[in-house]
Amino acid sequence: MLSVVGTPDKQETKARPMRPTTDKGRIRIDNVSIVFGSGSARHVAVSETTIDIAPGEFVCILGPSGCGKSTLLNSVAGYVSPSSGSVTIDGEAIDGPGPDRGMVFQQYSLFPWKTVRENVAFGPRILGRGDPTPEATADTFIDMVGLTKFAKRYPSELSGGMQQRVGIARALANYPRVLLMDEPFGALDSQTRHVMQESLLKIWNEFRITVLFVTHDIDEAVFLGDRVLVMSASPGRIIADIPVDLPRPRHADMAVEGRFIRLKKLCHDKIRMESMKAFDQQNT
Amino acid sequence: MSSLAPDLARIEADRREPAHAAAADTSGADGPVVMDQPARDAALPAAAGQPAASALAQLPRTTSLWTLLGRAVSAPGLLPTAIRRLVALVLGVVLWHLAVVNEFNVIINFENVSSPLEVWASFQKQLAGSMFYKHVGVSLQRIAIAYAIAAVLGIVIGLAMGRSRIAYDFIMPYVEIMRPIPAVAWIPLAILMWPTEESSIIYITFLGALFPIILNTIAGVQQTPEVLVRAARSLGARQLQIFRHVVVPAALPSIATGLSIGMGVAWFSLLAGEIISGQYGIGYFTWTAYHLIKYEDIIVGMLTIGFLGTASTMAVTAATRPFLKWQQKAR
Numbered sequence: 001m002l003s004v005v006g007t008p009d010k011q012e013t014k015a016r017p018m019r020p021t022t023d024k025g026r027i028r029i030d031n032v033s034i035v036f037g038s039g040s041a042r043h044v045a046v047s048e049t050t051i052d053i054a055p056g057e058f059v060c061i062l063g064p065s066g067c068g069k070s071t072l073l074n075s076v077a078g079y080v081s082p083s084s085g086s087v088t089i090d091g092e093a094i095d096g097p098g099p100d101r102g103m104v105f106q107q108y109s110l111f112p113w114k115t116v117r118e119n120v121a122f123g124p125r126i127l128g129r130g131d132p133t134p135e136a137t138a139d140t141f142i143d144m145v146g147l148t149k150f151a152k153r154y155p156s157e158l159s160g161g162m163q164q165r166v167g168i169a170r171a172l173a174n175y176p177r178v179l180l181m182d183e184p185f186g187a188l189d190s191q192t193r194h195v196m197q198e199s200l201l202k203i204w205n206e207f208r209i210t211v212l213f214v215t216h217d218i219d220e221a222v223f224l225g226d227r228v229l230v231m232s233a234s235p236g237r238i239i240a241d242i243p244v245d246l247p248r249p250r251h252a253d254m255a256v257e258g259r260f261i262r263l264k265k266l267c268h269d270k271i272r273m274e275s276m277k278a279f280d281q282q283n284t
Numbered sequence: 285m286s287s288l289a290p291d292l293a294r295i296e297a298d299r300r301e302p303a304h305a306a307a308a309d310t311s312g313a314d315g316p317v318v319m320d321q322p323a324r325d326a327a328l329p330a331a332a333g334q335p336a337a338s339a340l341a342q343l344p345r346t347t348s349l350w351t352l353l354g355r356a357v358s359a360p361g362l363l364p365t366a367i368r369r370l371v372a373l374v375l376g377v378v379l380w381h382l383a384v385v386n387e388f389n390v391i392i393n394f395e396n397v398s399s400p401l402e403v404w405a406s407f408q409k410q411l412a413g414s415m416f417y418k419h420v421g422v423s424l425q426r427i428a429i430a431y432a433i434a435a436v437l438g439i440v441i442g443l444a445m446g447r448s449r450i451a452y453d454f455i456m457p458y459v460e461i462m463r464p465i466p467a468v469a470w471i472p473l474a475i476l477m478w479p480t481e482e483s484s485i486i487y488i489t490f491l492g493a494l495f496p497i498i499l500n501t502i503a504g505v506q507q508t509p510e511v512l513v514r515a516a517r518s519l520g521a522r523q524l525q526i527f528r529h530v531v532v533p534a535a536l537p538s539i540a541t542g543l544s545i546g547m548g549v550a551w552f553s554l555l556a557g558e559i560i561s562g563q564y565g566i567g568y569f570t571w572t573a574y575h576l577i578k579y580e581d582i583i584v585g586m587l588t589i590g591f592l593g594t595a596s597t598m599a600v601t602a603a604t605r606p607f608l609k610w611q612q613k614a615r
Contacts, residue, residue, distance in 0.1 A: 077518060099520030109515040113533040113610040122529070123519040154610045174519060 025210035032085035047235030060225035068236025102171030430489035442501020467553035492553025500542025504535030
């Protein structure tokens with residue numbers, strides 16, 4: 001596992017599978033509200049939220065569980081339709097899930113009956129849009145996440161971190177315009193999580209794809225993002241848009257630098273202020 | 285959904301203990317216990333029997349057989365498992381022999397039961413003749429036809445019911461009402477409905493196999509993880525592709541369970557049909573042995589049924605195993 005991650009230089013010299021252009025992948029979330037149920041069971045998961053994400057930008061949505069951040073992500077993915085407002089990718093309205101938006105889930109979502117290669121080749125194969133060799137495409141992306149040796153294994157034979165890596169390769173193999181990640185490292189132990197964050201940034205650095213990354217982990221959001229959108233619950237809305245001016249490429253050492261800690265504190269204070277407010281409201 | 289809950293609970297139980305559940309499924313009969321118990325037990329010793337024998341032969345001769353046996357019975361592992369099971373069987377046969385020889389008669393009566401040696405002699409006599417093979421052949425053919433139809437129809441109906449609410453609501457009432465009707469109760473109507481005796485026996489056998497296959501297939505489809513369906517959709521899969529690449533594979537382990545339970549129930553139903561009607565078949569053979577006062581042949585027939593039931597269930601398990609390769613790697 002660690003040895004796989006320890007060969008980033010080798011990856012740099014490999015043929016690049018990625019699209020050089022970064023002019024595609026603008027996400028616009030425009031005044032979106034998402035309401036579940038009605039009457040007394042009515043629940044506003046997302047309230048009048050507007051977000052504009054530039055092509056190639058890495059944006060983290062940070063918030064506590066149940067604040068509606070996954071719901072918001074699902075509206076971009078196409079699993080949830082906004083009750084009002086609109087979500088567009090490059091100006092095109094979203095109509096259901098589609099291969100132009102790669103999705104990485106929190107739970108392991110690989111097909112257990114397919115090998116690593118079959119999982120990654122699944123998208124290219126069923127799309128059948130002139131990809132004559134889905135396997136070759138799959139192998140390129142499997143190599144990119146450093147799992148070439150495991151191409152013929154079944155998901156159950158891989159560790160959690162490896163499975164998520166395959167999940168990322170599978171999402172990217174369709175050459176999506178945006179990558180949507182719903183707490184992808186939430187189930188991993190903290191060491192693996194840090195390793196995964198670094199390798200995700202390496203992949204992103206080569207790919208320069210737009211990433212919308214949902215997390216409840218402040219460190220993770222600050223370490224990964226160009227911007228951190230802090231979200232608050234009931235109703236779910238963005239309460240802060242914090243630009244992260246840490247230089248790239250980022251590495252683990254930065255987490256102890258002053259700048260990093262100040263940004264963390266900023267996020268922390270925003271969340272704290274909001275929960276204090278909520279607490280006061282409950283008690284008056 | 286609530287109407288399905290008991291079924292699902294049962295199916296859940298089936299998954300944990302398939303052979304045992306098959307016995308429960310055909311409630312009110314002793315047959316499946318006789319026939320399914322070995323089904324569960326047979327898998328291991330069949331594989332381990334030979335190494336066990338050769339390993340014993342290699343051991344130094346100074347050690348007494350009893351020490352060896354004692355050690356093998358108490359030690360863990362596959363080899364002792366095989367020996368333990370063999371010892372258990374031998375013990376049972378010895379007890380049976382003793383009960384017959386001493387004309388044991390407390391509550392249950394062994395006076396009219398043939399001894400193991402008589403049964404063995406009669407079995408060899410049957411093997412030498414040709415009628416016995418005819419009986420076995422006819423039964424196997426009935427099973428093959430009935431089971432093949434039940435497997436195809438059961439999987440198709442189960443997949444449809446698992447995927448379509450409408451199909452589920454239309455078919456489930458029939459499944460619920462017909463499933464508890466035992467094979468024996470079908471005999472009069474089957475004879476009236478079907479043109480030949482042969483077709484009515486096959487029909488009864490088919491029905492027995494059908495329901496466990498349908499119910500297990502439904503359960504398999506319904507427990508398809510939602511996240512996998514979502515993943516497939518985000519990768520661009522359409523309904524039919526999701527069905528083929530996600531729903532069917534996800535249901536396969538459960539379908540395989542249904543298929544092996546179905547095989548057990550098929551034998552049970554076949555025997556019910558053969559005992560009441562027909563002129564051939566191993567069930568007919570067993571029942572006529574009683575009427576002809578050839579009591580040793582009753583036991584020959586019963587043991588043959590047990591053996592065939594076990595062997596065919598093992599064949600089903602072996603046939604489905606390649607499709608579940610991914611699952612076995614998980615263990």
